[in-house]
Amino acid sequence: MSSIIQLLPDHVANQIAAGEVVQRPASVVKELLENAVDAKATDIKLIIKDAGKALVQVIDNGQGMNVTDARLCFERHATSKIRKAEDLFSLHTKGFRGEALASIAAIAHVEMKTKQDQEELGTQIIIEGSKFVSQEVAVLPKGTSFAVKNLFFNIPARRNFLKSDTVEYRHIIDEFQRVALAHPNIYFTFFHNGSEMFNLPPSSIRQRIVAVFSGKTNEKLVPVQEETEIVTIQGFACKPEFAKKSRGEQFFFVNDRFIKSGYLHHAIMAAYDGLLKDGAQPSYFLYLTVPPNTIDINIHPTKTEIKFDDEHALYAILRASVKHSLGQFNVAPVLDFDRDSNLDTPYSYKDLEGATPTIQVDSTFNPFSDDKVNKHYSGGASSNYKKPEPTANWESLYVGLKQEVDFISGTTDFSFETEEVTGSLFNEEDVEKTVNTAYQIHKKYIVSPIKSGMVIVDQQRAHQRVLYEQFLTNMTVHQASSQQLLFPLDLFFSANEMELIEDLKLSLVNTGFVFEETSPDHVVISGIPVNVTESEVSLVLEQLLSDLQDGIPDSSFSQNDTIAKSMAKSLAVKTGTSLSIKEQENLVNGLFACKDPNVSPFQKPTFITMRVEDLDKKFAL
The missing domain is CATH 3.30.1370.100 (MutL, C-terminal domain, regulatory subdomain)
Known part of the structure; x- marks a missing residue:
């Protein structure tokens, strides 16, 4: 009986890996941008056509590759990031699995141009569906250019599962923003169908956030800073009044790598407890730095999930640091909402005792006496008090008033209508109709x-x-x-x-x-x-x-x-x-x-x- 277990051909294995690594054009964008960052590039350009379905191209000025490396990078599990198993627990780079380029080349038309700084000529390689079409020497600038065209051309079923251009473009923007926010020291530019969408020069973290999310973002940010033996936290949380319905602008970066963590997100929500309306989601941009040997990144093909050694301590530190920042910048509510800070007691007065006020009472003061001024009263600032003079013959104020009324009216006889109710404005039938019909x-x-x-x-x-x-x-x-x-x-x-x-x-x-x-x-x-x-x-x-x-x-x-x-x-x-x-x-x-x-x-x-x-x-x- 013949054997029924066989080794998969390389192109089939690459397509299976592509199902995990490359789910949509945004997945290609993520892998190529991270490779450019690992190549120590300082200027990265992303060019997109038709929401990535027709073209995804990343151009960088990084280290580049020689002829041998340019050919090997498309092989499965070929990587320059690790040499032995222990390196998996001390990672300082983005990609390390060696699956991305092989998977992309299996389901698209790929054209790569690369050149090292010390070399005079570079290498141009064209691959279509894991098959090498050509490899030539070319005159190129320093760095690498990766162009991925016709994604999923040989897997029509996968291509049919792609969403509309609008949705796919939004996913590409999400991936671009994650990489751009994680590396504010790199110059990023983004073009879509010939139009420049982002132009992000090197800047600070705050400036990069504002450049990515419009100019009004600056007034929303509250700095968060904490340094402990377990983790160093820096970044920004947004003020509660700017919370949104959606969870779009929420970013965790661990060692300059974007991650998703529902557990850490719960710590942020706990810090905002009592500050948000029901259903509101705060925005935050938090950068966590931890020792590489205390995390495990290799638990998901997309590397967006991380396992921490001590999640409970990290939860407590993150919650406390965000809550402290919100309170420090007077974002958290106080008991007295109408409190005026100008009325607060200065710290220099905290040990001083208040002087007991003296009370002076004039026992001889008589408010009904005929004296114009009470000479015996000495009341400090009120010692100049004068008793008002009584108005004599007050009846004279009304003399002649009756005659004036008579002159105006022409008569002194007035007749008034009785206040007896002679009828009703509504009939009884109408009153019955106005009885409440809803409660x-x-x-x-x-x-x-x-x-x-x-x-x-x-x-x-x-x-x-x-x-x-x-x-x-x-x-x-x-x-x-x-x-x-x-x-x-x-x-x-x-x-x-x-x-x-x-x-x-x-x-x-x-x-x-x-x-x-x-x-x-x-x-x-x-x-x-x-x-x-x-x-x-x-x-x-x-x-x-x-x-x-x-x-x-x-x-x-x-x-x-x-x-x-x-x-x-x-x-x-x-x-x-x-x-x-x-x-x-x-x-x-x-x-x-x-x-x-x-x-x-x-x-x-x-x-x-x-x-x-x-x-x-x-x-x-």
Whole structure:
């Protein structure tokens, strides 16, 4: 019987590894940028076409490779980063597994150009699907250029799983930002379809954060600094009032490597305890430096997860340092919210005793005496006090007043109507009609009587349904009304958020928004929908961007549906809001005027009914 276990061919093994390492164009961007950083480059350019599906190119001025290394770098498990197993526990570089370039070459057309500084000529290699097409000598500048074209050209199924260009581009921006924030000393430039998206010269950490996330970010940052034997922490946390609905701007860097850690994120949330609204997420940019032998990076192919030796101590230090920074910069609330710092006792007065005030009482003082001035009173600053002179013949002030009234009115006889109520403004039948037909319970439910019993309405879900159908109708019929703002709103967003707003701009205009100006990092809004207040605009857009983190639907109806749901969720009256009788009745009437009043836009029931028979059964027990 023949053997059934065989060694996989190299091209098949590379494609399997590519399934772990290369999930989308952003994965290629990450690997190539990290290789450029490991090559000690000081200037790195990223060039993207069609969201990375057509081209991903990284050009650096690093060390470069000789002819032998240029050929070996595409072999599986070939790396310059480690020599023995012990090196895995003392890593100072990004890539070390030796799978990235081999995996990329297995599923794309790759063209590499590289040259070392001391060499006169460089090497150009072209590979298509793990097959070497050509290797030539070329005149090149110092460094390496990696061009990856037609990703997943030989795996159509994987290519079909890719999202839209907008979503893939957002993932590429995320990876670029992570590398750029981790290395502020490197010059990064980013081009997409011929347009420059980022130009980041070498700078400090704070300047790099501001350059990546627009100019308004600077006023949000609170410095965090702590140094212990276990970890050194530096970076910035954002003020609680700038917290967002989404978790986009949250970055942990361990030894200049971006990581994801739900455990450390919980430590940050614990530091913000009591400072955030429900559902709000703080932004932070924290750089942790730990001994390399206390972490294990090699637990995930993408190397975004790290295992720490002492996570509990790290949790406590991180939580305490962030909480200390928030309190030190007067971000954390104090007991007296109206406290004036000018009234605080200076530290130099803490040991001084207050002087006992002296009290002087004039026992001979008589406020009813006829003396114009009490000569016996000595009251310090009030010793010049003069008793007011009594007004003599005060009746003379009103002399002649009666005659003047008679002259004006022409008569001294007045007749007044009685205050007896002679009739009612409303008939008794009308009064009965004004009896409350709706009642609010616990500021959450509205109870309204109906012919068969009563209906109990969830006010938040009902309002969501009403607003949802209104927005959807406006976007479909293109007849939304706008209210013009006296002073236009200037709202700042990150680069990937601005991409989403650009894609949603037409749908937002159909809901009633008027965009006066759009730039790479902010928008100017001069008109808003009639049922949106000026203070709610930023909340509505933040909620919308949060709901669309996973991508924008392709079809226009699905896009409008998503926007209508998000805006309805943001603007609907919340549980705990007290409503007037008129508002309750309008909400109930508006709900049952909807096409589908039974459920909210999120398929939750909006009301229940109870018949009189059901109530009778309850009392019959």
